[in-house]
Amino acid sequence: xxxxxRRVTIQLVGEEAGPGTGGPKPFRGQRYxxxxxxxxxxxxxxxxxxxPAGPDxxxxxxxxxxxxxxxxxxxxxxxxxxxxxxxxxxxxxxTDVCQGRLGNCWFLAAAASLTLYPRLLCRVVxxxxxxxxxxxxxxxxxxxxxxxWVDVVVDDRLPVREGKLMFVRSRQRNEFWAPLLxxxxxxxxxxxxxxxxxxxxxxxxxxxxxxGEVLYxxxxxxxxxxxxxxxxxKESLVGATALSDRGEYRTEDGLVKGHxxxxxxxxxxxxxxxxxxxxxxxxxxxxxEWTGAWSxxxxxxxxxxxxxxxxxxxxxxxxxxxxxLKDFLRHFNTxxxxxxxxxVLGPSPAxxxxxxxxxxxxxxxxxxxxxxxPGTETFWTNPQFRLTLLEPEEDEEDEEDEEGPWGGWGAAGxxxxxxxxxxxxxxxxxxxIQRNRRRLRAxxxxxxxxxxxxxxxxxxxxxxxxxxxxxxxLPGLLRADRSPFCARRDVxxxxxxxxxxxxxxxxxARAGDEADFTLRVFSERRHTVVEIDDVISADLHALMVxxxxxxxxLEQLFQELAGEEEALSASxxxxxxxxxxxxxxxxARTPGEIGIRTCEQLLxxxxxxxxxxxxxxxxxxxxxxxxxxxxxKFDEDASGAMxxxxxxxxxxxxxxxxxxxxxxxxxxxxxxSRLRVDFERFVSCxxxxxxxxxxxxxxxxxxxxxxxxxxxxxxxxxxxx
Numbered sequence: 001x002x003x004x005x006r007r008v009t010i011q012l013v014g015e016e017a018g019p020g021t022g023g024p025k026p027f028r029g030q031r032y033x034x035x036x037x038x039x040x041x042x043x044x045x046x047x048x049x050x051x052p053a054g055p056d057x058x059x060x061x062x063x064x065x066x067x068x069x070x071x072x073x074x075x076x077x078x079x080x081x082x083x084x085x086x087x088x089x090x091x092x093x094x095t096d097v098c099q100g101r102l103g104n105c106w107f108l109a110a111a112a113s114l115t116l117y118p119r120l121l122c123r124v125v126x127x128x129x130x131x132x133x134x135x136x137x138x139x140x141x142x143x144x145x146x147x148x149w150v151d152v153v154v155d156d157r158l159p160v161r162e163g164k165l166m167f168v169r170s171r172q173r174n175e176f177w178a179p180l181l182x183x184x185x186x187x188x189x190x191x192x193x194x195x196x197x198x199x200x201x202x203x204x205x206x207x208x209x210x211x212g213e214v215l216y217x218x219x220x221x222x223x224x225x226x227x228x229x230x231x232x233x234k235e236s237l238v239g240a241t242a243l244s245d246r247g248e249y250r251t252e253d254g255l256v257k258g259h260x261x262x263x264x265x266x267x268x269x270x271x272x273x274x275x276x277x278x279x280x281x282x283x284x285x286x287x288x289e290w291t292g293a294w295s296x297x298x299x300x301x302x303x304x305x306x307x308x309x310x311x312x313x314x315x316x317x318x319x320x321x322x323x324x325l326k327d328f329l330r331h332f333n334t335x336x337x338x339x340x341x342x343x344v345l346g347p348s349p350a351x352x353x354x355x356x357x358x359x360x361x362x363x364x365x366x367x368x369x370x371x372x373x374p375g376t377e378t379f380w381t382n383p384q385f386r387l388t389l390l391e392p393e394e395d396e397e398d399e400e401d402e403e404g405p406w407g408g409w410g411a412a413g414x415x416x417x418x419x420x421x422x423x424x425x426x427x428x429x430x431x432x433i434q435r436n437r438r439r440l441r442a443x444x445x446x447x448x449x450x451x452x453x454x455x456x457x458x459x460x461x462x463x464x465x466x467x468x469x470x471x472x473x474l475p476g477l478l479r480a481d482r483s484p485f486c487a488r489r490d491v492x493x494x495x496x497x498x499x500x501x502x503x504x505x506x507x508x509a510r511a512g513d514e515a516d517f518t519l520r521v522f523s524e525r526r527h528t529v530v531e532i533d534d535v536i537s538a539d540l541h542a543l544m545v546x547x548x549x550x551x552x553x554l555e556q557l558f559q560e561l562a563g564e565e566e567a568l569s570a571s572x573x574x575x576x577x578x579x580x581x582x583x584x585x586x587x588a589r590t591p592g593e594i595g596i597r598t599c600e601q602l603l604x605x606x607x608x609x610x611x612x613x614x615x616x617x618x619x620x621x622x623x624x625x626x627x628x629x630x631x632x633k634f635d636e637d638a639s640g641a642m643x644x645x646x647x648x649x650x651x652x653x654x655x656x657x658x659x660x661x662x663x664x665x666x667x668x669x670x671x672x673s674r675l676r677v678d679f680e681r682f683v684s685c686x687x688x689x690x691x692x693x694x695x696x697x698x699x700x701x702x703x704x705x706x707x708x709x710x711x712x713x714x715x716x717x718x719x720x721x
Contacts, residue, residue: 007539007657008538008540008697008700009536009707010536010537010693011706012536024148025150026150027150027153028153032140032153035136035138035153039136039138040134045137048153053155056191057186057192058192059191060191063191063192074159075157075160076158076160077156077157077158078156085131087131087139087175087180089172089174104167104168104197104198106197106239106260107195107203109203109260109261109284110200110203110204110262111178111181112264112282113204113262116264120208124142124143124207125141126141137155138156139153139156139180139184141180144207145188146435146518147520152184152185152187153184154184156176158176167182168182185203189438190439194438195438199260200241201488201490202488202489204237204239210236210338211522212492215337217329217334217335227335228266228279228335229266232265232266238262238263238335238336238337239263239335239336240260240263240334241332241334242256242261242331243258253291253292255290256283256285261282262284263280264280266279271303276294276324277324277325278294278323279323279324280320281320281321281322281323287317287318289317289319292327293327294322295322295323296313296321355521358519359520360517361516361519361660362515362516363382363507363514363517364514365513366512366643367644367647368664370382370507370645371509372451372453372485372507372510379507380505384504384505384531385521386501386503387428387454387527388501388502388527390499390525391499393424425496425497426497426498426527428494428495428497428521428522428527429493430519430520432483432492432506432519433517434448434489434515434516434517435515435516437516448487448513449485449509449510450487451482451485451486452504452507452519453479453482453504453507454479454480454482454503454505455474455478455480455505456497457500457501457503480502503532504519533659535659536657536658537656539655539656542656558617566614567611567612568617569610570596570599570600571596571599573612577593578593578594581594581628594683595680598680598683598684598687601687601688605687605688606620626654627682627683630654634646641678642676644677651663651666656693692717
């Protein structure tokens with residue numbers, strides 16, 4: 001293959017951003033201002049066609065149309081059951097958000113934390129909305145979704161039972177921003193019921209676009225109080241969970257196991273020679289409080305100066321209470337911290353900025369869903385991202401706390417004690433998110449168990465990385481770090497790594513599990529990260545197979561079938577191929593016939609669309625012989641089918657080099673239910689690719705070079721794949 005280095009390459013280029021592309025994207029194409037203006041002009045109140053007030057909006061199981069809990073539900077606008085409804089009351093506070101009957105404490109605990117920071121609340125809950133001025137029954141909210149913000153429009157018809165809101169409510173009964181925000185979140189995920197059960201970080205991230213992390217607590221964990229204090233000072237959202245093996249239940253001391261709480265404050269109290277560390281928590285129910293040490297009625301408050309008591313203690317059944325750190329560690333299992341934005345993740349170096357990369361991907365069964373075990377054959381088919389860390393952090397002294405050192409984004413660089421001594425290290429935060437999984441709950445799907453491995457790439461292998469040998473090198477890489485693998489939407493980890501080159505491999509725990517994912521990479525020092533993804537190209541030999549004379553018997557058979565027309569129809573081509581390929585089937589290689597639909601496709605790709613001349617068939621036959629040889633190479637057991645994980649390798653051998661997105665689409669189309677690709681499917685795939693690249697080569701001098709297409713143009717060209 002002397003011309004193997006000559007090829008047709010399709011380079012995907014960015015499209016110019018249109019007006020408004022930098023702002024939030026209207027969910028379902030609904031624009032708040034346009035809807036409000038139209039309703040005001042027509043003198044009507046908005047009714048949302050995309051989230052109609054009715055049984056389907058409630059749920060599918062316990063809140064399904066025929067369920068007991070859905071009986072007697074009315075959908076009412078606030079002014080129909082409240083005298084003077086307000087969107088947001090002036091004296092709104094974190095204690096306003098109270099849980100209803102939905103079991104979404106994780107969402108409400110996050111919403112309560114959001115109210116601590118008015119500027120953040122204004123992003124999620126845009127100002128200027130009212131039940132008085134310009135009221136048209138329509139409201140909107142902005143939520144972060146997997147790399148961008150969306151603006152979600154809702155009408156104000158809310159589920160009411162026996163005259164009371166079913167779900168979230170404000171302690172101030174005439175305030176409605178919280179139930180309307182809950183409705184917007186329900187619309188985004190298809191129903192209220194899909195919000196049942198979750199982790200606070202999921203809502204934290206959706207409210208801020210930040211990065212959520214989970215700290216698993218233990219009694220000897222140093223620096224926790226300092227970490228929470230610093231996180232709150234940076235306006236990070238903080239929550240805590242008291243895990244339970246048997247659902248939610250109330251303990252004798254007023255805590256609710258299996259329940260999510262907001263962490264809203266910290267304070268150090270000095271009693272004689274003893275320093276007491278207090279955490280302020282809030283139950284999103286708006287009631288049921290801790291009754292132990294430092295609770296509202298605890299006598300320990302009496303020994304404090306009056307100004308301290310007045311500043312800290314609120315003796316009110318509002319769900320908020322203080323708790324000593326040692327008691328907190330005894331009763332709670334996790335702390336969840338969401339850094340609100342790159343700017344508040346930590347002190348950025350002078351003159352530097354945050355370096356962020358976001359990638360969208362998908363695990364596909366039979367293609368790149370290879371499982372989480374590096375020792376298995378399929379693991380290295382998982383998506384891969386090459387990360388290069390260039391600049392180590394300066395060797396600074398860690399800030400000491402009475403409990404011990406706690407690293408931030410400085411020298412320690414991780415949630416935990418500083419480690420690594422004086423060896424130069426880089427801190428990088430990796431965040432893996434499963435996309436759109438919650439909205440699939442009605443179909444019986446839940447979050448997959450997911451995570452990622454980080455492997456070190458030695459310098460001596462870099463030169464071979466983009467060569468055909470690269471996949472052979474992968475199993476020899478040493479693992480540098482890994483995240484936990486857990487069934488959460490967000491899995492994050494701060495890694496402390498030496499400057500160098502690394503391979504990040506996100507995966508589902510089980511091979512074959514399918515899901516969309518978003519991978520985000522954050523660091524305050526410079527880094528590069530790219531998805532390891534082949535270019536889209538074809539070797540010229542794959543497009544222009546040398547002329548191969550037909551055997552005399554095959555040419556005679558063609559002429560007999562063609563008759564006076566001197567051309568074959570699709571059915572006649574099928575007959576010819578079944579006879580021509582018979583010797584291969586007799587030797588148990590490439591078994592099975594070419595179907596009529598594939599023959600129609602071959603007429604479109606190699607004929608004139610309607611019929612096949614002898615010249616057309618000679619070209620096709622040359623391709624078929626090469627494709628048959630390639631297929632036989634990968635059908636090692638002579639079963640008549642290859643494993644779909646090998647489709648990319650087989651296409652490479654045939655001269656086609658494809659990126660992940662295109663290979664994923666081809667694999668999904670041409671595999672069967674057993675993840676196998678037979679000869680007919682392989683022929684159909686190769687024929688389509690040949691047709692596409694031939695079409696592109698017509699625009700190139702000499703039939704080779706680079707064709708630049710926007711992603712939209714490329715997808716339009718490849719839609720028939």
